[in-house]
Amino acid sequence: MGSDDRRLEVKICGIKTAEALDAALAAGADLVGFVHFPKSPRHLSLAEAPALVARVGGRAKVVALLVDPDDPLLEQVVAAFSPDILQLHGHETPERVAAIRARFGLPVMKALPVGRREDLAVLPAYAGVADRILFDAKPDPGALLPGGNGRPFDWRLVAGLDVGRPLMLSGGLNADNVSQALAEARMDGVDVSSGVEDAPGVKSPEKIRAFVAAARRAVAGFSDKPLPAAGADGPENLSSKVRAS
Numbered sequence: 624m625g626s627d628d629r630r631l632e633v634k635i636c637g638i639k640t641a642e643a644l645d646a647a648l649a650a651g652a653d654l655v656g657f658v659h660f661p662k663s664p665r666h667l668s669l670a671e672a673p674a675l676v677a678r679v680g681g682r683a684k685v686v687a688l689l690v691d692p693d694d695p696l697l698e699q700v701v702a703a704f705s706p707d708i709l710q711l712h713g714h715e716t717p718e719r720v721a722a723i724r725a726r727f728g729l730p731v732m733k734a735l736p737v738g739r740r741e742d743l744a745v746l747p748a749y750a751g752v753a754d755r756i757l758f759d760a761k762p763d764p765g766a767l768l769p770g771g772n773g774r775p776f777d778w779r780l781v782a783g784l785d786v787g788r789p790l791m792l793s794g795g796l797n798a799d800n801v802s803q804a805l806a807e808a809r810m811d812g813v814d815v816s817s818g819v820e821d822a823p824g825v826k827s828p829e830k831i832r833a834f835v836a837a838a839r840r841a842v843a844g845f846s847d848k849p850l851p852a853a854g855a856d857g858p859e860n861l862s863s864k865v866r867a868s
């Protein structure tokens with residue numbers, strides 16, 4: 624990927640309705656996320672998924688978000704959501720990530736919870752097996768959801784990292800703070816759910832538009848951070864290098 628082609632990837636996650644999906648696509652989202660996790664207010668059932676996902680029509684990458692799925696559930700989700708990417712947002716080990724990637728033949732984005740610098744010790748192991756890494760705020764112990772809590776973390780903890788994989792930032796982002804987040808962390812992409820909602824699980828088309836526009840404006844002047852191409856080389860070829868700031 625040449626530097627002129629590099630572009631911030633924006634993901635709108637937790638889409639449940641055609642209205643929200645249309646807003647995300649019209650705003651120019653690169654990835655649209657669908658949550659299959661019954662405890663989430665954004666849960667999309669296997670029965671609802673095919674019609675909504677078909678509406679994407681290739682205009683964005685379809686991401687199916689799961690939490691510690693077993694293989695039978697993955698088979699059902701892959702069949703119903705026809706995802707381009709699997710987002711694993713639970714306690715999946717690097718070995719489990721590699722096994723899922725191999726079995727289902729789909730790129731995997733692994734979410735890593737971040738609360739302090741020590742949480743990044745696992746990054747090289749995951750970067751060796753996942754196609755993308757997503758940083759999210761570490762939830763409180765006993766939290767109902769492992770993500771989607773609208774909670775930010777100290778973005779400086781993930782600034783200056785380079786593991787040869789696209790890095791995405793999430794956790795409490797919204798149209799008002801995404802510029803500051805990107806200025807501090809300079810990620811390859813941003814991911815938002817709660818920050819474009821009026822209530823848990825209720826997406827706001829207006830907030831979706833504002834978020835995508837704010838993210839695009841924020842990076843308009845950034846041109847010095849090389850973006851690794853997703854899937855350009857297999858994780859097995861990755862020589863993990865983690866450069867902490």
Ligand SMILES: O=C(O)c1ccccc1N[C@@H]1O[C@H](COP(=O)(O)O)[C@@H](O)[C@H]1O
Pocket residue numbers: 636637656658660663664665688690712757759768769770771772773774793794795796814815816817818
């Ligand atoms: O959105 C959810 O309900 C969810 C449930 C379980 C795991 C992850 C979930 N969402 C993801 O969490 C991050 C941060 O979300 P937020 O913007 O802070 O609400 C994002 O990647 C969502 O896709």
